[in-house]
Amino acid sequence: MFKIEVRDVHFWYGNSEVLHRIDLSMAPKTVTALIGPSGCGKSTLLRVLNRMNELIPGSRLSGEVFIDGRSIYTPDVDVYELRKRVGMVFQKPNPFPKSIYENVAFGLRIKGINHRSFIDEKVERTLRQVFLWEEVKDKLHKPALALSGGQQQRLCIARALAVEPSILLMDEPASSLDPISTAKLEELIYELKQTYTIVLVTHNMQQASRTSDRTAFLYKGNLIEYADTATFFTNPSSQSTQDYITGRFRTEG
Amino acid sequence: MNRVFLRLFKAIDAAGDWYDRQRGDGFALYGLVFTLFVVAIVLGLFTYVSIAGFPRLGTRFFTGFASRIPEQAGILPAFLGTLWVMALVFLISFPLGVAAGIHLERYVSQRRLARLLEVNITNLAGIPSIVYGLLGLQFFVRGLALGESILAASLTLSMMVLPLVIVATREALRMVPGSVTEAAYALGATKWQTIWYHALPLAFPGIISGVLLAVTRAIGEAAPLLVIGAVAFVPFVPASVFDYFTVLPVQIFFWATKPQSSFLINASAAILVLLALTLLLNLLAVRIRERWHKRIES
Amino acid sequence: MRRPAEKLIEGLLGLSSLFTLLLTFTVIGVLMYNAWGFFEVIGLGEFLTGTRWTPFFENPAFGMWPLLTGTLLTALIAMFTALPLGLLISIYLSEYANATWRNVARPALDLLSAIPTVVYGFLALVFVTPALQYFFPALERFNALSPGLVMGFMILPIITSISEDAMRAVPANLREAAFAMGASRWQVAWRVVLPSAFNGVTAAVILAFSRALGETMIVSIAAGQQPQLTFNPSVAIQTASSYIIQISLGDVDRSGLEYKTIFAVGLGLFLLTFALNNLSYWLRARFKQQQR
Incomplete structure (x- = not known):
């Protein structure tokens, strides 16, 4: 059974259609990369999966998205509970202007959990999960903004994991990081795959080929190609995919 | 005490969250209710004043002097x-405030001096009006030795609103696109020619709107004037600034x-006149600013 | 020909800038000069520690505490009114309201601060006090409660406008992060936006408090003229500002001690608000730096 199923999804901002008839499914504990030129709708598609798209007034969706076999766009779905099951990491690291500890604890606190030792334990466990514990264990109560960019991004991942999601959405998580931090992040993605289903938006094709199991190429709101990453990069079936991955791609107009 | 506050904070948090989860963003409704509550209270009070004061608004009220008999x-x-003060405050605070605003915005290059002047103006704006009195x-x-005169009153109020004029001037000058100055x-x-022929004409509506707001503030003030000796009975029409x-x-x-309650009707009627005047000036200032924003941003 | 004229203009502009500094010094000088005359006779000790303010008695006492408690009492009542209301309204306007509503509500709230304070005072005396007396018959005709409540509405726009600006200046990506973790809109506002805008909001609150301390007409009209060392909101009190008005309205010998008292009281008021305003300014400057 698939973890995520997107069926016939169309999406509009005002009158402009930014996603057109998207169909794709993702198996549990895999990494799916979404690639494509900027403005192709890959970030929008990501936000459709945890209904973050709804925060923008004037947006509209048709079609269905299933997570664990249940539709997430029916009226009885609690959107806040949904987002707790689907974690998200953003382009720019965005830790709260609080301590490292409070950043990770935030997700527990909004759940109404205030049990001190439980939170302590959870903070340590998630920080270990993202390989940050050794670096920050002595300064847990120092401001998170004092960390380096790469550390901040891993902290943001820890923060998302603390809520215990089963899916992790990543929106170009390495775009503001240096090469060493990026390498560490990719290693982390590989580790996280053992537990989580990951959807990764990236504009870096090497990254997509290194980290993902399957790759989807979007162009102007259309899903052009969706295949095993190995097949996708060695033997793409569509001409525009071929052009895009070889860098010969031209945007019309 | 601290614990009580902590409890209170948690309770507010939990309540707001609960409303939001019950219905999508349920607090939105309550926020709206609070805002409308304030507006409704204010509207209610004005209705009250209007009903109380309206019957008094006749020719005699506008042409009469102070009297022991409320009806007269x-x-x-x-x-x-008030008209005198309005005109004089405008004449005094406008040149002084605009000059200081131009200087601060375009001429002061030393960072420490600029900071000192800025902090000083913020402080002037924060001094209670009665201290200006x-x-x-x-x-x-x-x-x-100006005595308890219109001039002394206008000077006092001009000092009080000076920071408003300066801040408005600076903000208006800042809105002028840098490309104009560069061109x-x-x-x-020269620097002054640039300011006089190019920056000021573009910033002028913004400045005027700020000065109008300052004048509005001045004509609503009573405290400093009571301190400098405004009197209850003026049996003549003031004809000079030394009256x-x-x-x-x-x-x-x-x-x-x-103590006599029938004078409250007079007070209500006078409030209606004062409010009409201040709201009119206020609306005028806001309109000028809005039109200017549209023009300068296009 | 052009150069000297330019220099002259620049000089004049500089003089008007200098004038603002002179103005501050003159204010301080005027207050100090007359207050000095007062302290020479009374002594700083009695003023600072005395608990009775009875300038018109045969044996006058000049302890500032009754005026200070009166001033604090009305200002605190105003804050208790304005703070919760102002905070909720700014959260609503910055996090919930759509643009249309915001554009209606903001100018409407700002109008509250355009209303002359004498009007507020009138409303407190002839409307709010009788209305409150209906519920609390023990309330005196002049009291601290009614002008305090009305003052709360007067300072409401200060709190809403500055703290709404501060909240809207909080970067959108922090909100996104919290939403993505399943926080409700309220939790985002209360646990992420409000703490991030804390300095800005505090600055607004301090500024509003300072304004309430110096407010004159509302308390002069509706709070009474009895300097009492009390925190009972239902009895007549006197604030520092309304004492100054009371003396100004009487026939005061302008070389006498009473004339000098108002400057001593004014100096105290000035120092109090001066400290608060600078604290507020400093907090706002820090907030702006943090947002960068």
């Missing part, structure tokens, strides 16, 4: 006093504090 008392000297009493009324410099204009004076807010104060 009028606001002529107070109204004219004390300044006026000692400095203008006694020191410069003027490129044509060989004794009263203004609408002062007249309202004296009527409101009289």
